[in-house]
Each structure stands twice: as C-alpha cells, then as structure tokens.
Amino acid sequence: MALEVRARAPGKIILSGEHAVVHGFTAVAAAIDLHTYVYFRLHSTLDNDDGVVELELKDLGLVFSWPSQRLREMFSELGLSSKTCSPECLKVITSLVEELSFPESKIGLSSGVSAFLYLYTSIIGYRPGKVRVTSDLPLGSGLGSSASFCVSVSAALLALSGAVCADNQQKGWFVMRENELELVNKWAFQGERIIHGKPSGIDNTVSTFGSMIMFRLSELTRLKSSGPIRMLITNTKVGRNTKALVAGVSERTLRHPDAMAAVFTAVDSISKELSDVIQSAAHDDVSITAKEEKLEELMEMNQGLLQCMGVSHASIDTVLRTTLRYKLASKLTGAGGGGCVLTLLPTLLSSTIVDKVISELEACGFQCLKVEVGGKGLEVCFT
Ligand SMILES: Nc1ncnc2c1ncn2[C@@H]1O[C@H](COP(=O)(O)OP(=O)(O)OP(=O)(O)O)[C@@H](O)[C@H]1O
Ligand SMILES: C[C@@](O)(CCO)CC(=O)[O-]
Numbered sequence: 001m002a003l004e005v006r007a008r009a010p011g012k013i014i015l016s017g018e019h020a021v022v023h024g025f026t027a028v029a030a031a032i033d034l035h036t037y038v039y040f041r042l043h044s045t046l047d048n049d050d051g052v053v054e055l056e057l058k059d060l061g062l063v064f065s066w067p068s069q070r071l072r073e074m075f076s077e078l079g080l081s082s083k084t085c086s087p088e089c090l091k092v093i094t095s096l097v098e099e100l101s102f103p104e105s106k107i108g109l110s111s112g113v114s115a116f117l118y119l120y121t122s123i124i125g126y127r128p129g130k131v132r133v134t135s136d137l138p139l140g141s142g143l144g145s146s147a148s149f150c151v152s153v154s155a156a157l158l159a160l161s162g163a164v165c166a167d168n169q170q171k172g173w174f175v176m177r178e179n180e181l182e183l184v185n186k187w188a189f190q191g192e193r194i195i196h197g198k199p200s201g202i203d204n205t206v207s208t209f210g211s212m213i214m215f216r217l218s219e220l221t222r223l224k225s226s227g228p229i230r231m232l233i234t235n236t237k238v239g240r241n242t243k244a245l246v247a248g249v250s251e252r253t254l255r256h257p258d259a260m261a262a263v264f265t266a267v268d269s270i271s272k273e274l275s276d277v278i279q280s281a282a283h284d285d286v287s288i289t290a291k292e293e294k295l296e297e298l299m300e301m302n303q304g305l306l307q308c309m310g311v312s313h314a315s316i317d318t319v320l321r322t323t324l325r326y327k328l329a330s331k332l333t334g335a336g337g338g339g340c341v342l343t344l345l346p347t348l349l350s351s352t353i354v355d356k357v358i359s360e361l362e363a364c365g366f367q368c369l370k371v372e373v374g375g376k377g378l379e380v381c382f383t
C-alpha cells in the first residue's frame, strides 16, 4: 500500500444562483484553473502510537500537530468513522483547535483546521502522518477555497486509507473513477459543513467533478459550452466569511418569506436560462455575440437579485460601475459581501480594452485575473 500521495482540486466560480442554491434553487458553477494542493505522507504502522498528526499550511507558514495518543484518548469515547460530525465530536474538535494559536489576522483558519481534524480522524484514525497544503486560491474570497481544501484533503486521506484507488497502477496525475469521486465528494461536503454551517454542496461538487455544472438539491447536470467562456475575476480584497453571509440570507428569508421566495424563484429561472444559453450552438461571430449578450444580461439580472438578498458590497459596486463604463457586465461570485466579482470578457473584445479595464480596477486597489472556465476537477498522483 502506498504511503505517499498528492491531490489537487480546483476552485470555482458561480455564474448564477449563489445563496438561492442553499434554499433548494438552481445554480450554475464552473471549475477554474487555480488549485489547492495537498501532499500526504502516512507514517509506517511501526511508530503507530508514538508519532504526531501534522498539518502544515505552507503558504501561511503555519504548522499544527497533535500527538496520536492524545487524539486517540479524546475521540475514543465517540467512536470512529461517523459519516457526519456530531455535536459531541465537534465539541472535542473545537477544544483541540482552541488550544492552537493563530495569528490575529488568520483566525478564520480555525474552521479549516477543524474540518481537517474531523476528516483525518474519521478517515485515517489516529495513525501518525503529515499533510502539507498549498493553494493558488485567495482564502475567503468567493472562489471556493474552502471546498477545494476539503476536496483535496479528503481525496489524499481516502487514497492512503485504501478506500479509493486501491488497485491503481497509473503514473502521474489521474482522475479517479466516478464512484470514488462520489465518495470524496461526500466527505468533502462534511468538511464544508464544519466551515460553512449550511453548504448547498455546489462548491465541493464542482471542485470534485470539474467542468461546468447546473446544480440543484445535490443533483448535478454537466453542461457543455459550444465555445470557451472567458471571465475576468476581480478580487476586491474585502474579507468576508461565507458562513456569516449564508446565515444573513437565511435570516432575511425568515423576515420576508414571500418576497425572498419570489427572489429565489427568479434566480432559479435565470440559472436554467443561463444553462440553456451556455449549451446553445454558436459558431460564427454574430451568434457568438448574441449568446454572450444573453449571458451578460442574465448575469446583470442575477446581480440585482443578489443585491435584494443583501450580499453585495460597496467594493462590488465600484467594480460594477468601472466595468460598465466599458459596456461589460459583472456580478459578484460566491457568497459576496466583498470577495470576488466576475466580468464576462466577450470573444471579440480587444485586448487593449481588457488591459484598460484591468489597470483601472487595479488602480482602485483590486487584483485582476483572466480565466477560462470549466476545467478539470480533482486529480491525484502517487509518484
Ligand atoms: N488552504 C487552506 N488551508 C486551510 N484552511 C483553508 C484553506 N482554504 C480555505 N480554508 C478554510 O476555509 C475558510 C474560507 O472559506 P469560505 O467558505 O469563507 O470562503 P471561500 O470558500 O474562499 O469562498 P466561497 O465559499 O464564497 O466560495 C478559511 O477561513 C479557512 O478556514
Ligand atoms: C453562498 C453559496 O451559495 C456559494 C458559496 O460559493 C453557499 C453554498 O452554496 O454553500
């Protein structure tokens, strides 16, 4: 059995339907070419009770470790391999994480470390091992950093537990079988529950399976675009927290159930129409432009409804105003409240205009990135 593995899982953008999807309505998401990478080394069984479980967050210069013996003692009364994190289990994890010291500005990491501890002890048990994480993704910015963390960690742990890839002979990076991806996705969702509180599952699903998907109530439909879809991602660098934003929308829904039901229903129609437009054939400049204009209009409508949900932000308005001066449509992506904004880059848009928009946005202190959407999902590598 292998003792070392690597996993990488992409971040995502949500083209339409964030928040509404938490309440059972349709959303559309796509993988992007920015990843979280995990290296996992399982120590030999000989030093079983002697070693530590170590988590290194390399980009952040942080290392956490827990003696295996201590984990065994603390979790032993709960029983292992529970498929959901019970309140008692969360209490044990919280007490372990509270003992750690996080830099003041990185306090949000505690939920990620909690998710890690839950996944490690549930999938591997208490056997010593080392997990190293690096990420291309900005944390807490709407690009699914939490989901790609949970997917890549779950995949690496499951791969060395023998639950997936047991008979693997492949060299280099490869994609797991569909049923194995489904198992990884289930565990990643449990990790997301610890970080997000009430995730819909769209972020971990698109990070696991990649591509572009329509998602509703845990059901995914893969979408195939006839041509590339290019987006500009602008990171406003305004920090936010998905858990708090999702809770805020739920509270607004309790205060105004009928109005919010109408908002969610409108989002649902937008997501379905957007899926149809993405999949519609367009092979010449005229039909490609017509398709892109429809996408832009739907993105603008979705942004208006996200404003109704109370998840926009002054920094997002600045991006919208700036891109509109160049007749480009934008919407927030992910949970909102700051974070990242998407702008569709039409196929015929000149690179001079793109450069001008970017430099204007960067002059506001934002960070811009061009991406093509709908790439690969989770991959693992044993060599
Ligand atoms: N590489 C990582 N290492 C450790 N923890 C991580 C990592 N990436 C994400 N996290 C955890 O996820 C949290 C951010 O998740 P959050 O859901 O708030 O934002 P996001 O996933 O980037 O955006 P969205 O959910 O809107 O797409 C971090 O504060 C941290 O707890
Ligand atoms: C805000 C939200 O809809 C998307 C976050 O990327 C939350 C979720 O679906 O879990």
Ligand SMILES: [Mg+2]
Residues within 6 Å of the ligand: 144, 145, 146, 147, 196, 203, 242
């Ligand atoms: Mg998240």
